[in-house]
Amino acid sequence: xxxxxxxxxxxxxxxxxxxxxxxxxxxxxxxxxxxxxxxxxxxxxxxxxxxxxxxxxxxxxxxxxxxxxxxxxxxxxxxxxxxxxxxxxxxxxxxxxxxxxxxxxxxxxxxxxxxxxxxxxxxxxxxxxxxxxxxxxxxxxxxxxxxxxxxxxxxxxxxxxxxxxxxxxxxxxxxxxxxxxxxxxxxxxxxxxxxxxxxxxxxxxxxxxxxxxxxxxxxxxxxxxxxxxxxxxxxxxxxxxxxxxxxxxxxxxxxxxxxxxxxxxxxxxxxxxxxxxxxxxxxxxxxxxxxxxxxxxxxxxxxxxxxxxxxxxxxxxxxxxxxxxxxxxxxxxxxxxxxxxxxxxxxxxxxxxxxxxxxxxxxxxxxxxxxxxxxxxxxxxxxxxxxxxxxxxxxxxxxxxxxxxxxxxxxxxxxxxxxxxxxxxxxxxxxxxxxxxxxxxxxxxxxxxxxxxxxxxxxxxxxxxxxxxxxxxxxxxxxxxxxxxxxxxxxxxxxxxxxxxxxxxxxxxxxxxxxx
Amino acid sequence: xxxxxxxxxxxxxxxxxxxxxxxxxxxxxxxxxxxxxxxxxxxxxxxxxxxxxxxxxxxxxxxxxxxxxxxxxxxxxxxxxxxxxxxxxxxxxxxxxxxxxxxxxxxxxxxxxxxxxxxxxxxxxxxxxxxxxxxxxxxxxxxxxxxxxxxxxxxxxxxxxxxxxxxxxxxxxxxxxxxxxxxxxxxxxxxxxxxxxxxxxxxxxxxxxxxxxxxxxxxxxxxxxxxxxxxxxxxxxxxxxxxxxxxxxxxxxxxxxxxxxxxxxxxxxxxxxxxxxxxxxxxxxxxxxxxxxxxxxxxxxxxxxxxxxxxxxxxxxxxxxxxxxxxxxxxxxxxxxxxxxxxxxxxxxxxxxxxxxxxxxxxxxxxxxxxxxxxxxxxxxxx
Numbered sequence: 002x003x004x005x006x007x008x009x010x011x012x013x014x015x016x017x018x019x020x021x022x023x024x025x026x027x028x029x030x031x032x033x034x035x036x037x038x039x040x041x042x043x044x045x046x047x048x049x050x051x052x053x054x055x056x057x058x059x060x061x062x063x064x065x066x067x068x069x070x071x072x073x074x075x076x077x078x079x080x081x082x083x084x085x086x087x088x089x090x091x092x093x094x095x096x097x098x099x100x101x102x103x104x105x106x107x108x109x110x111x112x113x114x115x116x117x118x119x120x121x122x123x124x125x126x127x128x129x130x131x132x133x134x135x136x137x138x139x140x141x142x143x144x145x146x147x148x149x150x151x152x153x154x155x156x157x158x159x160x161x162x163x164x165x166x167x168x169x170x171x172x173x174x175x176x177x178x179x180x181x182x183x184x185x186x187x188x189x190x191x192x193x194x195x196x197x198x199x200x201x202x203x204x205x206x207x208x209x210x211x212x213x214x215x216x217x218x219x220x221x222x223x224x225x226x227x228x229x230x231x232x233x234x235x236x237x238x239x240x241x242x243x244x245x246x247x248x249x250x251x252x253x254x255x256x257x258x259x260x261x262x263x264x265x266x267x268x269x270x271x272x273x274x275x276x277x278x279x280x281x282x283x284x285x286x287x288x289x290x291x292x293x294x295x296x297x298x299x300x301x302x303x304x305x306x307x308x309x310x311x312x313x314x315x316x317x318x319x320x321x322x323x324x325x326x327x328x329x330x331x332x333x334x335x336x337x338x339x340x341x342x343x344x345x346x347x348x349x350x351x352x353x354x355x356x357x358x359x360x361x362x363x364x365x366x367x368x369x370x371x372x373x374x375x376x377x378x379x380x381x382x383x384x385x386x387x388x389x390x391x392x393x394x395x396x397x398x399x400x401x402x403x404x405x406x407x408x409x410x411x412x413x414x415x416x417x418x419x420x421x422x423x424x425x426x427x428x429x430x431x432x433x434x435x436x437x438x439x440x441x442x443x444x445x446x447x448x449x450x451x452x453x454x455x456x457x458x459x460x461x462x463x464x465x466x467x468x469x470x471x472x473x474x475x476x477x478x479x480x481x482x483x484x485x486x487x488x489x490x491x492x493x494x495x496x497x498x499x500x501x502x503x504x505x506x507x508x509x510x511x512x513x514x515x516x517x
Numbered sequence: 518x519x520x521x522x523x524x525x526x527x528x529x530x531x532x533x534x535x536x537x538x539x540x541x542x543x544x545x546x547x548x549x550x551x552x553x554x555x556x557x558x559x560x561x562x563x564x565x566x567x568x569x570x571x572x573x574x575x576x577x578x579x580x581x582x583x584x585x586x587x588x589x590x591x592x593x594x595x596x597x598x599x600x601x602x603x604x605x606x607x608x609x610x611x612x613x614x615x616x617x618x619x620x621x622x623x624x625x626x627x628x629x630x631x632x633x634x635x636x637x638x639x640x641x642x643x644x645x646x647x648x649x650x651x652x653x654x655x656x657x658x659x660x661x662x663x664x665x666x667x668x669x670x671x672x673x674x675x676x677x678x679x680x681x682x683x684x685x686x687x688x689x690x691x692x693x694x695x696x697x698x699x700x701x702x703x704x705x706x707x708x709x710x711x712x713x714x715x716x717x718x719x720x721x722x723x724x725x726x727x728x729x730x731x732x733x734x735x736x737x738x739x740x741x742x743x744x745x746x747x748x749x750x751x752x753x754x755x756x757x758x759x760x761x762x763x764x765x766x767x768x769x770x771x772x773x774x775x776x777x778x779x780x781x782x783x784x785x786x787x788x789x790x791x792x793x794x795x796x797x798x799x800x801x802x803x804x805x806x807x808x809x810x811x812x813x814x815x816x817x818x819x820x821x822x823x824x825x826x827x828x829x830x831x832x833x834x835x836x837x838x839x840x841x842x843x844x845x846x847x848x849x850x851x852x853x854x855x856x857x858x859x860x861x862x863x864x865x866x867x868x869x870x871x872x873x874x875x876x877x878x879x880x881x882x883x884x885x886x887x888x889x890x891x892x893x894x895x896x897x898x899x900x
Contacts, residue, residue, distance in 0.1 A: 051685060143756060234730060373719075378651070432552075448548065448690050448691050
């Protein structure tokens with residue numbers, strides 16, 4: 002087992018090494034993050050002031066749609082899979098993923114899916130313009146011709162996610178080192194284990210709903226066409242049955258990452274490990290029974306409305322447990338504030354704010370005023386940007402020294418953090434106000450009463466975008482050189498990944514470690 | 518560089534100053550900027566919802582103060598740089614139970630009033646009057662059930678304001694040619710549906726937001742306390758001009774409403790009678806131009822060049838310069854291959870249809886030279 006990686010491009014093309022594949026996932030997701038970010042900046046530039054200045058409404062709708070799709074399926078999900086690839090084998094003492102060749106395949110179909118989806122921007126009739134939620138019949142009968150390519154791209158992404166999830170489950174169930182019982186697994190492994198089940202449960206639902214669209218568009222069925230006996234609301238039920246677990250797919254691994262980072266920099270073990278595991282499982286379970294809270298205004302019967310409202314409010318309980326546990330982990334610790342910790346603390350605070358607005362949105366009568374306004378945009382960006390993106394960033398800073406053997410530049414890291422933190426809050430906090438004072442989402446132009454908050458949001462968005470360039474620069478500089486990292490990297494961090502050398506050798510744990 | 522930065526700063530400052538000055542000078546009709554919170558609205562339901570909103574907001578603020586308070590205290594007091602030594606406690610079943618139970622109790626406290634309000638919102642029985650609201654790409658149709666009154670309500674903001682060629686008026690994008698008129702202190706039931714894609718009818722001051730779904734009829738209701746003009750917008754992405762289909766509700770005292778509705782009935786009767794009249798080419802052409810600009814130009818553009826392929830050009834188009842029957846069929850019944858082209862037979866009066874077809878066949882250099890009368894439209898409809 003002494004051989005190293007092959008040379009040149011074929012190393013990346015043929016690789017079955019979890020570390021190589023993890024790196025490719027991470028680089029791919031960062032590229033998609035920048036692409037989705039450019040779409041976002043086009044939106045924010047147009048919304049800088051009232052009136053139509055930069056893009057026509059047609060293109061504006063394509064930008065909102067592509068921004069959402071690229072960020073969800075291209076940036077956040079692959080980034081978590083990348084981290085899982087790198088860290089799960091190292092955390093459970095396995096030599097690699099259980100299904101290495103499938104691992105290669107599940108990565109390499111992604112660039113094709115996104116190349117296809119991005120190419121729709123240059124097709125006649127333009128890219129998908131019906132929002133990332135692609136409600137029928139706007140996305141079927143009234144869609145541009147490129148919708149077929151979008152459907153195919155979603156199928157490929159779904160296949161990739163399902164394969165990734167199967168691989169993660171197979172790895173965790175079969176390849177734990179002797180002594181690594183389930184209740185000894187690091188929380189990142191636990192949260193990914195649960196996430197993988199969510200993925201396997203809901204990605205086929207997404208595939209089903211886009212296939213129904215495909216049939217409506219090309220083969221004369223009427224699943225979502227009322228004129229043919231179909232039901233446009235059915236689309237929303239099926240979509241959100243996928244969509245709600247999907248948003249937890251994008252946050253549960255984040256819980257795992259901060260649960261690794263906070264104890265390290267508080268120098269104190271994670272508080273309430275087992276309740277954290279149970280809370281994660283409860284959130285995952287509840288995610289299957291709350292989907293219709295996205296549809297409070299479609300005209301459900303009162304009983305349905307009440308049931309979904311109560312279930313949704315219930316999610317606050319396990320989520321609260323997690324937040325309280327993180328805070329108690331910090332309490333009476335011995336804290337330092339390196340870049341990963343800064344991002345993690347910001348995660349806890351800002352994700353909690355996103356949770357608060359989520360609780361407000363759960364109140365069905367109030368949701369009649371919030372629904373489809375910028376308040377919702379503020380809410381889900383507060384849980385996704387400081388939630389998913391900040392935790393991924395924290396994870397990269399935390400494990401980067403292990404990956405490449407060099408310490409990153411702390412000053413630049415902190416500058417990145419503060420720029421991103423300020424930019425993010427400038428961008429998304431005013432959206433609460435714009436939404437509450439009545440601004441609908443997905444509009445290219447607006448009345449002057451929303452002008453001031455929008456201008457601030459736009460300035461913040463460009464600042465946040467600029468911060469990411471700093472991140473890219475810092476990561477590249479760290480890979481190329483810098484202060485050598487020790488094997489432990491941090492002060493007494495917990496976990497098997499810190500017992501191997503820095504940088505982690507191409508093959509780790511060829512002989513399984515003994516976990517006491 | 519510094520100079521440019523300074524000049525930019527001073528420009529920004531002067532813009533802010535100008536905005537402040539113009540805000541004062543325009544006094545009452547000026548836009549309310551820097552809005553922070555939800556409107557209390559003008560109905561019992563809207564005030565209840567506002568109450569729920571504030572209630573839960575304060576609960577969140579309270580919880581936030583406690584949680585973030587502990588966090589910030591910890592971050593200040595328990596730092597390594599201050600010599601803090603880490604303790605080792607990491608489990609407490611008691612604590613876990615406490616912070617599971619307390620939030621649960623808070624949730625129950627919040628769920629009770631929410632349930633009451635929701636029941637009230639869902640009680641659409643025993644209405645004093647019914648209005649059918651139909652969403653179209655990109656306008657609303659209001660039909661007063663049993664009154665023979667129905668009309669479309671379209672954005673009335675001039676295109677020049679949208680393209681920044683003219684100063685924007687305070688009701689920019691929130692103004693329509695024909696507002697929905699309702700009486701105050703009456704339970705008005707809205708029956709909401711759509712003709713093409715899903716729209717959502719939302720007026721914040723009435724706290725009514727209900728999706729308009731093709732093939733379905735949703736019900737909502739309101740009882741407005743104060744006369745006034747209340748503005749809202751479509752809240753569900755419905756295509757290109759989703760941002761350009763506002764809603765304006767004018768709530769008036771009962772007698773004023775009665776007068777208005779009888780005037781509308783007379784107008785409708787007159788319009789029907791006009792279908793038998795004959796008009797000159799010029800009359801039809803100029804009327805057609807008006808109709809074109811309000812109804813067709815959103816897609817086919819004011820210059821008739823369209824946005825192909827979804828919205829083809831009228832200028833030199835095979836339809837508008839082809840046989841009249843085909844052109845009439847397209848306008849009256851819509852396109853059979855492109856759903857973006859709706860059927861306008863039910864949306865426009867015979868006079869308007871005749872006028873707009875006349876206009877399309879003669880404008881943009883199409884020069885077909887034919888004149889279409891309302892009676893031709895009636896005949897075409899009967900075929």
